[in-house]
Each structure stands twice: as C-alpha cells, then as structure tokens.
Amino acid sequence: MKNNIKALALAAAVLCAMPQAHAANANEEATKRHFAALVAPGKEPKLAELTMFFTMMPKGGDLHHHYSGAIYAEQYLEWVDKEGFCVNKTSYTIEKTKPAAGCLSGQDVMNDNTVLANLLQRWSDKDFYNHSGIQSPPDRQFFDTFAYFNPVASTNAVDGIQRLKQRAIQENLSYIETIYEIAPIAQDADFDKKALAGGVSDADFAALSAKLDQDQAYQGWIGAYLKNVETVSAGIDDANFTLRYQPFALRFLAPSQVFAQIASSFKLATSNPKIVGVNIVGQESVNVSMRDYALHMQMFKFLKTKYPSVKLALHAGELSLGMVPPEGLTFHIKDAIEVAGASRIGHGMDIAHESNPLAIMKEMHDKKIAVEVNLSSNDFILGIKDQAHPVTLYRKYGVPYVLSTDDAGVSRNNLSGEYVLYAARYQPDYAEVKKLSYDSIRYSFLADVDKQRLLKALDGKFAKFEAEIAGADAKAKR
Template sequence: MQKKLPGLMIALAIAGGANAAPPASNEDITKRHFAELLAGPQPKTAELTMFFSMMPKGGDLHHHYSGAIYAEQYLEWVDKQRFCVDKASYQIVTDAAAIAAGRAKGSCLSSSEVIGDNAMYRELLQRWSIKDYANHGALQAPPDRQFFDTFGYFGPVASSNTNEGLLTLKQRALQENLGYIETIFELAPFTQSADFDRKVAQPGADLAAQLTAWSATLEQDAAFKQNIANYLANVKASSAGLDDARFTMRYQAYVLRFLSPSQVFSSMLAGFQLASQSPQIVGVNIVGAENFSVSMRDYALHMQMFKFLKTKYPSVKLALHAGELALGMVPPEGLTFHINDAITVAGADRIGHGIDLAHETNALGIMKTMRERGIPVEINLTSNDFIAGVKNQAHPLTLYRKYGVPFVISTDDPGVARNNLSGEYVLFASRYKTDYAEVKKLSYNSLRYSFLAAGDKQRLIKALDGRFTQFEADIAAAHKNTTAAKP
C-alpha cells in the first residue's frame, strides 16, 4: 500500500515535483532583464536609459556646482542681477555704466531679448556649454578649450542665486532617483603675498619654513578670518531647505591650480579650515585645467602644500583632480607622476579622473596602493571623452577594473556637458562588459566612498536598501508582464 505523502511534499508535487526550483527572486529577475538589455550585437540603449533612470543611485561624488547649472538658468539670472549679455562677445556685462551704454546702443541684451533672437540664443547655448559641438561643422575651438572657456561666460552669475540653483539640482537628482550629491561648490577664499611667491620660487627654498610662516600670518589675519566666516554663512544660506529624507547634499571647498603660489596656498588653508569648522563641508579639492602652464609648473609644489596642511588637519578629506591628461596635451614627462603624487605626497582620499594612469611611471604600484588603501577613482566618461578624447578601451577604467581598484561613476559638469548620472551609467554599460551585480555595487560604492559622516552614510545606505527592493520589484513585475504578453 502506498504511503501518504506529507502535506508539503504533496504541494511540491502539485507544483511540479519535489525537486522543482524555488521561484526566482526579484533581484534574479532584474539580473536577467539587465543581461537581456546588453545581449546581442548592440546594447538596447533606450531601454538602458529607462532602466538607469529608474535605478536608485546612491551619489554623485565628482560634481561641480557651477558646471552643473544649465546655461538656460544662468541666462535667467542675468536679468535677476540686472545685467545684460553683450551681443558681439556673448559675455555678461556687470558694470552699471557699461550696461547703460550698451542698452542705449542696442548692443547689450536682456535674457528675453536673447531668447527672442533664435540665432543668438542658439549661439549662446553653444558657447556657454558644449551643446551641438559634436554635430556642428563650423570652425571650432579645441574641445578642452571649449569646455573650460564656458565658465568664463556664466562666471559673473555663477555665485548668485545659489539656493535656487541647488534646489534645481535637487529636483533633477530626484527625477533620476539620485539621493546624494557631493558638490564642488565655491572657491575657497584666498589672498596674495608677493614676498611668499618670490621666496618659494628661489632655488633651494626651505618650503616648510615658508609654509609655516605664511600660514601663521594668515591665521592671525582678520580679513582672512572674516572670509572664512562669510563662506560658512553662504553655505548655510545656500543650502536652506535642501536636505530631507529623500535627498542630501554636501560640499567641497575648492582651490584653483593656476593661481599664484600664495593664492593657492591661502585658498588651501581656507579650505582646510572650512572643512574643520562645518559638517556640511566634507572635503577640499583642487580644480582647473591640468595642462595650463602654471598648473603643470606648480603641480609638485601644490602636492607639497597639501601634504603640509594634511599634517596639520589630518581629519580633512581630499578628493583631488589628478591625471586629467592625455598623450599630446602636454610633453610626455608631464604624464608620469600626477596621480602618484596626489596619493603618496598629498594624501588624496579619492582621485578625480585619473585618465593618464597608463603613462605614469609607477602605474602598477599606484593601483596596488589604491586597492589596498581603498582609494577610489571618480570616473567621468562624457567629460573624459570630450575634453581629452579618451574613451572605450583607451580609457584606463579597463585597468582600474582589472586590477581591483575601486571606482565610482560620476558626472563632472552636467550643465556644461548636458548629461546626467543615468546617462553616465548607460555609457558605462554600453561600452564595457558588465552585469547587474556590478552596477548595483557601483551605486552603493558612491555612498561607501563618500565623505559623509558615519551616521549620514549609514542612513543613506539603509534608505538605498529599501529603494533597491522597490526598484527590483517594479522591474520584476514589468518583466513578467512583457513576458506574458508575448505570443
């Protein structure tokens, strides 16, 4: 006589046998769906765009505030500030007398007048960003010059209306399911000393002594202290109403690498003090075209300045632009040490760009150090492609991945480049063999490697867990529906 099966075994038998596989999880279905988007001779770019727009993204860690605002919004601010745009140069005119004279002659236009002249409006957008560069056949400036020149056009209004600008960036972030931005916000205040510049330029100068003396002078300077206080007040006012349960913003003070040595160092010192005094300011950076003559000449000096200040302020985090160079942009020897010195001399906690890696003298050693110390590289695919012409298999992302160096995907200047973080993930998935596990890890890495305080980091990671649970459920449901609808 046949024995009765226990109830559980009967249920399994009815479902398809005692050895039937358990139902696939939402994460497994999402993995398969993502693999289908990359299968075949060409990736399904439109579906990838929708996928990554929906996918929760932890943070954007390499993000310039002034380069993130679109030209159209800057043009609105021209009128808010009662400025005008010169019809010939497309520069913003800020001097009251020049504005009055320009308006009288019809050579200085309001934003509505610019928009009303379609040809001028299109030309302005092309000058104030990289819009239409790739499909525009007229004589153009070199790409790197085009990119960096845009900041000179909208610069006069870039530091105005910052609360409105940050709120705009927040809404765009939420639209693409991005929960955190660590933005390179405002230039740290600086001052100049002709005596310091002269002394550090002398052969055999005692740099440590000069840095010690100059920093001591600055720390006692009333104007320098007031500039620090003004910067802190500006961050507080600009960020009002920004952070909430869905979104968080933190700020890096930055230094311009093509200024004089005294200006660079005083700006660095201000940045370190700002990061020490405000939990909103989570790090210091150095920016500006790395191939400028002064940037190249003083690169080693700047790294020594960072080293000096890192010793005085060991808890301050550094995310340094380093190695944003390609063969031909500078003489070959200029490609051999920038990433290395940013890490081993300056003590960088993250590297921005790092695209000249393959030319560095100690490339394998650099990657070993980055891997062992957990120093990630911030990958900016659109920016690297446009400015330096580095993309696809020529991009050192292939090396960083092969040798286990952590990395994050970021935007750089989404207003100038007219991109967003979802689009950068689409480029990554389209150009490099990847899978869902890796892109999900990258989303989490953008919080793990942020400069957030520990409590904030844990809070955002926990929130990201929940957002991924919902995302995978949505993808699984949609995938089941499309599968069921097939004949």
C-alpha cells in the same frame, strides 16, 4: 517555558520573513536577466531601454560634481535677468548693465532661437560636433565656458542648489558632494618669489599660515563662506536627498594664492560638518598647473599633517598623451596619493603612463582610494573613451571607482547618462552597476551615521526598483 516561547516566536518571525526574502531574491534575479538582455555581448546596446532603466534605477551619489558647471545655461539666463544684467549679442559675454541695443536680456536670448543656439555653443559643449563653424580645441571649449557664466555663477545660490536637488530626485539620485565656490584667497609676494625660485619649505608654509591667521580680510572671507553654506543648505537635506560641500583652490594661480585657498579649505572643513572635504581644480595641462604641481602636493601634505581628519578628493591625472611632454604624465596620481594624502582621485586618466602604475593601483586597491570616473568629460576634453579609457584598468586591477558627472550643465548630461555610457561601452552585469551605486555612498565623505542612513535607504529603493522591473518584465512576456 519562557525559552520555548521565545524560540517559537523567533521561528515564526523567520517563517514570515522567508516569503518576502524569496520574492526580493526573485525580483533581483529577474532584474539581472532583464539588464543582461540590454547589453548582450555582440549585440547593439539597447540605448533607449538603458536610459529608462538607469533613470529609474536608484543612484547613490555623485561624488565629482562642480556646482557652477552643473547649472544649465538656461538657468543662468534667468539669473542674468534677476541681477539686471544683459548678454552681449556679439561676444555672448555677460555685461553688468541693463539690456540695451546689442545687449539682450536673458529672456530675449531665450526667445531668439538663433541667438540661444549660438550662446549654448559657447556656454556649454552643445553642438560641438554638429556644426562646421570655426572652433577652438575641445579642451579649450570646455574650460572657456566658465568665463561666460561666471558673472552670475555665485548669485542666486539658493535657487541653484534647489534646482540641482529637484533634478537629482527626478533621476533617483540620493546624494551630491558638490565642489562649491572658490575658497578664500590672499597673496604674499615674498612667498611667491621664493616659491618660483624653488626654495620654499615647511617653515615657509608655517610662516605664511601665521600671516594668514592675522589677515582680517581673509578671515572675514572664511566667515562669509561658512554663512553662505548655512544659507544655501537650509532645508535641503531630507528623506530623499542629501548634499555636502567641498571648497576648492585654483591650481593655475600664484603659489601664495593657491596655498591660501588650500589653507582656508582645510579650516572650512573643520568648521562645519556639511563641508566634508577639500579639492583643487582648473585645467591640469596649462603651464602654471604643471610647473607647480609638485609644490601644490607639498602644500597639501603640510596642511594634512596639521588637520589630519580632513579628507582630500584631488583632481589628478586629467591628462592625455600629447597634451603635455611625456614626463608630465608620470607622477600626478602617485603624488596626489603618497605626498598629499588623497582619499579619492578625480579623473585619474594618465594612470597607464605613470611610473610603476601596477604598484600605484595596488596601493589604491589596498587603501581603498576610489577614482571618480567622468566618462563624458574625459571623452570631450581628452578624447579618451571606449577601450582606451583607464576605467578598464581600474576594473581589471580591483581599484575602486565610482561614476560621476563632472560638469553636467556644460556637458548637457546627467548621472543616468553616465551610467548609460558605461553600460553600453563595457557590458557590465547588473551586480556591477548596482555595486557602483552603493560604492558612491561607501566612498563618499559623509559622516558614518549619514552614510549608514543612505545605504539603508538605498536597500529599500532597490527593492522597490527591482520589483517594478520584474513586474514590467513579466507583463511584457505575457
């Protein structure tokens, strides 16, 4: 009798759920048809509608996100005033003095449309293709912006993180994994001399690690970094938004400085669960970055052996033909994966030039090593877009990838804009862009419990979104 009652209750529950499931499936099908009409092959993409669609669409995470490059220049000008600094009216650099003749407050800059326009052309990519003034090459324009706002980039971080959270929620973005603040650093002249002579080994890495363990200033900086993360992350995580951090090394510094930064990054990632991975940044094509690339990968390999649970999301292959000699394009992605042990690749632009690219992509497919695709910055810095972009290869050969912003404040863009670019250029179907949203959580470095929480929340958000699109579409057809 009891078994019969249970069976009847189960059957009733299934019957009740059937109409809801049917409605959800109908909404998803309607959303598929609606999206297909926006990117119909052979027709001009409907960009305004795509912008609205992707602003509304739930976007799981932004996994390649530089904190300082994500803050818009207007916010940095607010911080100039908070810190009592000023902006040189001629050079547009920040001076750590009070406003005076020829050095303006941030508010004065904001109030002068001409000065503001000139500043934005230096502090971001704005208007680069819209004016005829003498310009540096696009890659220099991009990387030079950081020197302008760096004097205030590490100030007011609580305000900065809160602003990024508000902006993310506004565009229905649930998670950011931000590359946050330079990792603690130290230098050893003897190590540098040996490294530049090509003679360092694991024994040298171990010896330098031991020295760093005894360096009180260095250890103090690690402690200060941890306190910083605790301060800026207070009250950030909630039902609508989650934030995690990656410390980073600068790849164009002296070898011992890079090793010290990588070593401190690994320690940080094992000291606080909000620090979920480590990274290395900086223009990959400059001389020191190219000269020491293989050495840096050996550093990661040594420390990954020591801290096997730490995840790596390494900038690798952010290069194009002509930026460096051809042989420089042949191994960066491969070494990031096979030597350093990267779990994700940032940019991955030179894959077509790498030695045996099919084998590398098969390995990435098999090991589920995702590529962080940054369409706007790849276009601006490298001049690579449309069918020349290797995302076309990653799509074809089943390499996982996600869409991300890189430096939204510098590019004057957001993640919704990256989805619009992707859809307009490559005409994916709705299932593909929906999968990209989910994959940005699946390939995140979040703890499993947080990952499952965000994936479940994404289910509900997509159900609501698809119901809205289906309803609006039905009304439009009446």
